[in-house]
Amino acid sequence: MAHSLDKIDTQILAILQKNSNRTTKSIAEELGMTTSPVFERIKKLEKEGYIKKYVAVLDNKKIGIKLTVFIGITLQGHTRSYLEKFVTEINNFPEIVECHRVSGNFDYLLKLIVEDIEAYETFIISKLTLLPYLGNVQSLITLSTGKETNEIDLSRI
Amino acid sequence: MAHSLDKIDTQILAILQKNSNRTTKSIAEELGMTTSPVFERIKKLEKEGYIKKYVAVLDNKKIGIKLTVFIGITLQGHTRSYLEKFVTEINNFPEIVECHRVSGNFDYLLKLIVEDIEAYETFIISKLTLLPYLGNVQSLITLSTGKETNEIDLSRI
DNA sequence: TGAAATAAAGAATAATATTCTTCATATATT
DNA sequence: AATATATGAAGAATATTATTCTTTATTTCA
Structure with missing residues (x-):
């Protein structure tokens, strides 16, 4: 079976x-260990996919990429094939x-990163609005970002 | 003055x-160079802050962190001190x-990551709604994620 | 044209990752 | 309870890689 993560792993x-x-x-010093077990644990975490x-x-x-925009979208058709097609198309846009x-x-909620407002407009006109079955589109332009992390x-796992 | 990035840097x-x-x-092999100039460029990109x-x-x-939620928020007061206080508080929540x-x-648009719906509800009740000057709150619960990258x-810089 | 700065190459060195062997501890089995 | 088995850590040895240094070519600018 799969092992869960212990304290040291987390x-x-x-x-x-x-x-x-x-x-x-x-890392080993911080955890009060030697390098080999830490190394092996890291490799294990990588191999098992905890670290992607x-x-x-x-x-x-x-x-020079200064603008982040969030775009809320509704689709007009909700069949499975519409959704799949939409996601595929969207994923191919590097701005998204x-x-x-x-x-x-x-x-759908999209996050988009582009140079500036002009590049954003270009994206909307020449890419997004060309997608079929597009319904309502609402943009939230980011003015400033207080926190952005992965x-x-x-702490409580 | 500051240098802009050349092709090799990008x-x-x-x-x-x-x-x-x-x-x-x-990397050097891929770019048809030797290691030292590549190494020096990387260090420069780090030092100058292009790489954070x-x-x-x-x-x-x-x-075990399975739920992503986007939360749109309006505040009731818009003075500078309100906004700063709000941002400070929000930034201290590890879920955000x-x-x-x-x-x-x-x-404001927040992105939150928690274990599950219960943890989400706990966050809303015991943290978010305790913030002062909170106006409208609208949550978008993520059902699935097609793309999520940094x-x-x-290519065109 | 010549001097100074820039960027790359190549070799030498230092640091780190990685492997391997051994030992201790825990776990399971009879 | 006693023994076998598996697990995790330690420490040393080795292989890789990062990092530094010196030299050379090329460009930039006065």
């Missing part, structure tokens, strides 16, 4: 989701970084 | 935001992974 995950450049030695990947987090604004099917006032709270 | 960033565990050697950090991306569901001030039908499109 501590390692908590450390690595904050900073994956930590050496096994420094390691990535560099970029400063979007500094790079998130696509969630939701319950509530919309069918870190999940492992 | 290629390096594109590689590292996909997989930050790549060795400088493998390196993190492990975890599989939330596997760890994103907090954006937006224009449109809401003042990768920004560097």
Whole structure:
């Protein structure tokens, strides 16, 4: 059967989701262990899929990608094939970084990141509105972002 | 003055935001260079803040954090101190992974990640609704997620 | 044209990851 | 209870990789 995570595992995950450049030695010291068991645990967490990947987090604004927009969308047709087609199309747009099917006032909530308002308008006109079965579309333009992280709270697992 | 990014820099960033565990050697080979200039460029990108950090991306569901909720919020008071206080409070909740001030039908859009619906209800009752000046609150419960990434499109920079 | 700065290469070194063997502890089985 | 089996950690040895340093070519600018 599958093993659940023990305290040490969640501590390692908590450390690595904050900073994956930590050496096994420094993690081991923090946990009062030697490097080999820490190393083996990390490899296990990777192999079993608890850790999906390691990535560099970029400063979007500094790079010139300054605008984040959330877009709530309803579709006119709700058959399975419509939904699948829509999701497939959406996932192919590099501007879209998130696509969630939701319950509530919309069918989908998208998160989009682009250079500026012009690029956003271009996306809407030349990509989004060309999708079939599109119903209501409501945009929330981000003015400022107070918090934006991937870190999940492992303290009570 | 500040340097802008050349083609090689953006290629390096594109590689590292996909997989930050790549060795400088493998990146250098892909770009047809040797390790030292690649290494120096990476250090420069880190030092100048284009790369903010390196993190492990975890599989939330596997760890037992299965529910993502987006919450649109309006506040009753719009003075500067209200907003700042609200943002500060929100940022201290570990369940909240994103907090954006937006224009449109809401003042703020929050992204929340918790174990399950019960944990969500607990959050609403014991944390969110205790905040002062809270106006309208609308939740979008995520049913499924088609795409969820941090990768920004560097192809046309 | 010449001097200074920039970027790359290649070699040398230091640090770290990774593997392997051994030991201790816990768990299960009879 | 006694023995076998599995699990996890330690420590040393090795392989890889990161990092530094020196040299050279190329570009930039006065």
